[in-house]
Amino acid sequence: MSMNAPDLHSRRSFLGATAATLTSGLCGSLLFPAAAQADAPDLNILGPRQGYSPQVGIFVSMLTWMREGNGVLAATKGLTQPDLDVLFDKNANTIGALMLHLAATETYYQINTFEGKKWGWWPDSVKQKWDPAMNLGEEGRNSIKGHDRDYYVAILQEVREKSLAEFRKRDDAWLMAVDKDWPWGPTNNYCKWFHVTEHEAHHTGQIAMLRKRLPGAKPEST
Numbered sequence: 001m002s003m004n005a006p007d008l009h010s011r012r013s014f015l016g017a018t019a020a021t022l023t024s025g026l027c028g029s030l031l032f033p034a035a036a037q038a039d040a041p042d043l044n045i046l047g048p049r050q051g052y053s054p055q056v057g058i059f060v061s062m063l064t065w066m067r068e069g070n071g072v073l074a075a076t077k078g079l080t081q082p083d084l085d086v087l088f089d090k091n092a093n094t095i096g097a098l099m100l101h102l103a104a105t106e107t108y109y110q111i112n113t114f115e116g117k118k119w120g121w122w123p124d125s126v127k128q129k130w131d132p133a134m135n136l137g138e139e140g141r142n143s144i145k146g147h148d149r150d151y152y153v154a155i156l157q158e159v160r161e162k163s164l165a166e167f168r169k170r171d172d173a174w175l176m177a178v179d180k181d182w183p184w185g186p187t188n189n190y191c192k193w194f195h196v197t198e199h200e201a202h203h204t205g206q207i208a209m210l211r212k213r214l215p216g217a218k219p220e221s222t
Helices: 010-023 034-039 054-068 072-078 081-085 095-115 126-134 137-143 147-168 170-174 189-213
Strands: none
Touching: 034 147, 054 126, 054 170, 054 189, 072 095, 072 147, 081 095, 081 137, 081 147, 095 126, 095 137, 095 147, 095 189, 126 137, 170 189
């Protein structure tokens, strides 16, 4: 999924796909993250968080719930490096590439919202590092392979820690600030970062579907 030229039509289509993901893609044990609840008993209590302004904290609780509860960590638990590299056809993306895509997307939204850079106006060094994962396609299929789950999880966690550190520096006025020149129309930082959250929901649904199709995948118990 490329985000270099977002438009209103693709956003509407994306939101529709995300709704379908939430109702059908995240099934079975992913809907009830018991292990995550045990590790973080307040995970399912959405609301302000210590160290953040009120509205920023509420959003952070949602962002964290998506990752720690129903997100990519649960969807990829137990997968091996060969599992992450399975490519079902010439137009598909691997699970590993989709994991790195989430990190790339969050990185680009960091640059836009925290550094104030116009979407797509990234330094060449950033493009070289992140564009294959951001744009996926042939370049992503050729270059994102050969890594185990810990590799991708470490990158996701590093990127997320940077986001959380930056959110601690921001207030509610920043969260509500509107970018009038955003490609799909006037959009505030809250909407941009909510997109990061539902973007993970969307691709977690894809990952859950791909996982079911992996060679040797066991049928779900009923």
